[in-house]
Amino acid sequence: MLLLRESDVRELLSMEPLIPLMEEALRAYSTGGVAQPVRLAMTVEPYAGYLGLMPAHLRSAGAHGGPGVREALGAKAVTFYPSNAARDLPTHLAVVLLWDGATGELLSIMDGRLITEMRTAATSAAATRTLARRDAEVLALLGSGIQARSHLDAIRLVRPLRHVRVWSRTAAGVQRFIAEMHPHAGVPMTACASAEDAVREAEIIVTATSASTPVLRGAWIAPGAHINAVGAPRPDWRELDTDAVRRARVFVDSRAGALAESGDVLVPIQEGAIARDHIRGEIGEVLAGTVAGRTSERDVTLFKSLGMAVEDVATARYVYTRARERGLGQEIKL
Numbered sequence: 001m002l003l004l005r006e007s008d009v010r011e012l013l014s015m016e017p018l019i020p021l022m023e024e025a026l027r028a029y030s031t032g033g034v035a036q037p038v039r040l041a042m043t044v045e046p047y048a049g050y051l052g053l054m055p056a057h058l059r060s061a062g063a064h065g066g067p068g069v070r071e072a073l074g075a076k077a078v079t080f081y082p083s084n085a086a087r088d089l090p091t092h093l094a095v096v097l098l099w100d101g102a103t104g105e106l107l108s109i110m111d112g113r114l115i116t117e118m119r120t121a122a123t124s125a126a127a128t129r130t131l132a133r134r135d136a137e138v139l140a141l142l143g144s145g146i147q148a149r150s151h152l153d154a155i156r157l158v159r160p161l162r163h164v165r166v167w168s169r170t171a172a173g174v175q176r177f178i179a180e181m182h183p184h185a186g187v188p189m190t191a192c193a194s195a196e197d198a199v200r201e202a203e204i205i206v207t208a209t210s211a212s213t214p215v216l217r218g219a220w221i222a223p224g225a226h227i228n229a230v231g232a233p234r235p236d237w238r239e240l241d242t243d244a245v246r247r248a249r250v251f252v253d254s255r256a257g258a259l260a261e262s263g264d265v266l267v268p269i270q271e272g273a274i275a276r277d278h279i280r281g282e283i284g285e286v287l288a289g290t291v292a293g294r295t296s297e298r299d300v301t302l303f304k305s306l307g308m309a310v311e312d313v314a315t316a317r318y319v320y321t322r323a324r325e326r327g328l329g330q331e332i333k334l
Contacts, residue, residue: 001107001332002110002329002330003108003331004319004329006113006114008110008328009111010114011328012326013114013319013322015157018118018119019126021122022123022315023126025058026283026310027284027287028059028060033059035059036308037055038260039054039257040052044081047081048082048083049081050079051079052079054076054308054312056073056312058072058073058314071317072313073313074099075097076309076312077094077112078092082210090113092146093113094113096108096109096111096312098320106334107320108323110319115319116312117146119307120147120305121155122154123253123283123305124155124206125151125158126287127226128228129159131303132158133226136203136224137162137203138163138164138201139152139165139206140165140202140206141164141166141206142205142216143168144174147206148177148206151206151208152181156185159204163188163189163190164190165192166189166190166192169209178191195220196220199216199221201222202222203222203226205227206228207228207230207232207239209231212234212236213237214244218242218244218247221244223298223300226300226302227300228305229264230307232262232263232264233262235261235266238267242267242268245264245278245302246268249280249295249299250302252283252303257306
């Protein structure tokens with residue numbers, strides 16, 4: 001059994017192949033090629049923490065299968081502790097287990113923190129590539145943490161960014177983000193005093209915060225904008241106000257997951273502002289061509305990402321295969 005540490009995963013995984021890998025995994029999920037229950041989630045009191053257990057069996061990539069997607073059986077255990085940011089610790093920590101689907105033999109234990117970081121951004125990039133306007137080039141990032149960094153890396157691969165605007169609740173965090181990312185991204189970046197300043201006239205918006213109440217309001221969103229909402233993983237947490245959701249053509253990674261876990265979707269439904277069918281489809285259905293995505297240049301499109309086990313398992317299978325090819329990792333016995 002192969003042990004893969006974060007340093008191994010970092011050496012084996014890059015964003016360029018991960019984006020199409022996520023497209024194939026999302027298509028497989030939405031076309032019947034994946035067995036995956038809604039994640040089992042529990043809060044950890046009194047620490048305001050969260051533990052999620054996420055199994056999936058990727059049986060087939062379906063008719064659109066690409067060379068990067070293979071049969072895979074795995075599970076991720078992930079913790080989310082928002083208060084870790086104040087401790088200079090990652091808010092998300094995870095481990096992924098990968099099994100042989102035919103025998104049940106454990107193939108690998110690998111660090112899942114980096115996998116979670118990268119596959120989340122790669123999934124948003126896949127959604128951006130299919131939903132954002134072709135000429136979208138102004139990006140607004142709400143948040144300045146790990147996910148903001150990863151999303152900038154991913155989205156600049158699918159749209160030719162001209163300008164990046166950044167807002168966070170801590171100005172020092174924004175300044176650190178810009179100092180770190182500007183030399184790497186090679187795109188002009190502006191620190192914004194408010195979320196509204198960042199979002200006004202932005203063509204792509206990413207909400208990557210630990211907020212439990214809305215930081216993005218519909219009144220600020222320009223016609224034609226695309227939004228990737230990746231925070232607020234609980235039914236009573238929100239990053240978007242009701243108007244933002246009501247204005248948008250809404251797409252999700254999983255209908256079942258969104259209707260069980262997403263406060264951004266559930267609260268407007270509970271308020272009577274939208275119905276359940278306001279969810280236009282899963283992003284995998286759009287990628288498969290069975291559901292229409294953007295229908296006009298003025299559509300506001302919203303991808304609500306909660307993260308799915310199949311994304312982790314497909315990524316883990318890719319990492320494991322490359323590790324075997326390159327002779328990386330440590331063989332261990334339990």
